Amino acid sequence: MSFFDTHAHIYDRKYETAETRVEDILSRSAASGVTRILIPGDSKESSMAAVELAGAFNGKCGMELFCSVGVHPHEAKTYSDDVEKYLRDSIDRREELRIRAIGEIGLDYYYDLSERNVQREVFEKQLLMAYEFDIPFILHERDATGDCLEILRSFYKGGKLRKEPGVCHCCSCSPEASQELIKMGFYIGFDGPLTFKNNKKTPEVLKITPLDRMVIETDSPYLTPEPNRGSINEPCHVAFICAKLAEIKGITLEEAARITYDNGSRLYGLS
Numbered sequence: 001m002s003f004f005d006t007h008a009h010i011y012d013r014k015y016e017t018a019e020t021r022v023e024d025i026l027s028r029s030a031a032s033g034v035t036r037i038l039i040p041g042d043s044k045e046s047s048m049a050a051v052e053l054a055g056a057f058n059g060k061c062g063m064e065l066f067c068s069v070g071v072h073p074h075e076a077k078t079y080s081d082d083v084e085k086y087l088r089d090s091i092d093r094r095e096e097l098r099i100r101a102i103g104e105i106g107l108d109y110y111y112d113l114s115e116r117n118v119q120r121e122v123f124e125k126q127l128l129m130a131y132e133f134d135i136p137f138i139l140h141e142r143d144a145t146g147d148c149l150e151i152l153r154s155f156y157k158g159g160k161l162r163k164e165p166g167v168c169h170c171c172s173c174s175p176e177a178s179q180e181l182i183k184m185g186f187y188i189g190f191d192g193p194l195t196f197k198n199n200k201k202t203p204e205v206l207k208i209t210p211l212d213r214m215v216i217e218t219d220s221p222y223l224t225p226e227p228n229r230g231s232i233n234e235p236c237h238v239a240f241i242c243a244k245l246a247e248i249k250g251i252t253l254e255e256a257a258r259i260t261y262d263n264g265s266r267l268y269g270l271s
């Protein structure tokens with residue numbers, strides 16, 4: 001049984017920077033059945049870190065590593081011509097650099113760490129870039145479903161979204177909104193919150209998500225699933241999320257692992 005953790009920030013400072021720490025994370029991941037990890041960026045700096053890690057550690061412990069580059073809504077205020085040039089130059093070299101998506105991009109009105117109009121502008125620029133380069137994107141949306149859907153709808157109607165545009169990462173929107181995203185071709189990402197006892201919404205979203213649209217992700221080092229909630233998250237915990245997903249969908253853990261692995265691979269163009 002193999003797991004694909006489609007979202008883990010394993011360059012995060014919480015893991016320190018020494019090489020051995022990354023190797024420890026990868027060996028624990030391998031021991032728990034993880035064989036693929038996608039490392040997402042959220043700023044120019046973290047995108048560079050993601051690219052570097054994916055290049056340096058791919059193949060260690062038998063792990064296949066991939067990455068994404070992009071500017072998160074929190075970091076929208078840092079977007080500049082220089083950042084855009086970095087993104088474009090990197091995506092031009094995506095095969096060599098193991099880049100499989102643009103992201104995280106989107107809107108976050110919960111923290112409002114960048115002005116909302118700046119968030120929208122930077123989101124739209126990167127959406128266009130994803131269309132131009134024909135590459136999927138990783139959507140981060142929190143407390144901004146209305147504006148987010150409005151922007152995506154206009155891209156969709158204007159023919160500026162790929163057939164399978166990307167993934168709604170750590171999906172926290174309503175079941176209705178998730179259905180609209182699925183109709184536009186999105187995958188839905190499920191994380192630790194699926195296992196939280198007080199979370200009623202995410203299981204409802206999962207129940208109506210088709211089997212071929214769901215992917216699993218840890219969002220390490222954040223959102224550690226039960227029963228390890230409170231500790232620093234690592235890709236090795238993805239099995240807990242997969243087990244919960246299997247329980248809710250009424251399938252076996254093996255089936256859930258295989259389906260989510262295949263979905264993640266299709267989403268990111270991996271064989």
Ligand SMILES: [Zn+2]
Pocket residue numbers: 007009040104219
């Ligand atoms: Zn993330």
